[in-house]
Every structure is written in C-alpha cells, then in structure tokens.
Amino acid sequence: MNTENIIPLGSVVEILTVGEVSRALGMSADRVRQLERIGVLPATRTATGVRIFSRSAVEAFRKQRQERRGFAR
Numbered sequence: 001m002n003t004e005n006i007i008p009l010g011s012v013v014e015i016l017t018v019g020e021v022s023r024a025l026g027m028s029a030d031r032v033r034q035l036e037r038i039g040v041l042p043a044t045r046t047a048t049g050v051r052i053f054s055r056s057a058v059e060a061f062r063k064q065r066q067e068r069r070g071f072a073r
Contacts, residue, residue: 014055021053025062035061 021041022029035041036051041061043051 015052016055016058017053018051021058024058025065 016024018029018032021032025032032041033051036043036053041053042057043053045051
C-alpha cells in the first residue's frame, strides 16, 4: 500500500474528481489521468479505485504551469 498521499484523520481537504480537475485546468480528462500516472499531478485513490485530487495539489500544479509559461503572479 502506498502511504505517500494519505491524508491524516481529522484533516479538512477539498477534493476534486478527474472531471472537476479537467474543467479547472482546461484540459482533457485523459490528460489529467496521464499527468497523475507520470507523477506530475498527485492523486489518491478511493477504496473503489477512483482518483481524487486535493484542491491544493491542483492549485500548485496550475501555478507551476503558469510560471513555466511566464504568467507568474
């Protein structure tokens, strides 16, 4: 079992599905899954295997992407 992305009990974390991340980042769901597979956009799996992403991880990815493109705030 991979414990790298385990969220401590009692933590409040806003989670997003692949579709929600896709819309938030303006990319296809397949691209979101690919980024998760290669380790660029971390996700956790539910007991049934559904990928879930933390809002903070998605925002960190968005910021990195903007910085690479020269749009840092």
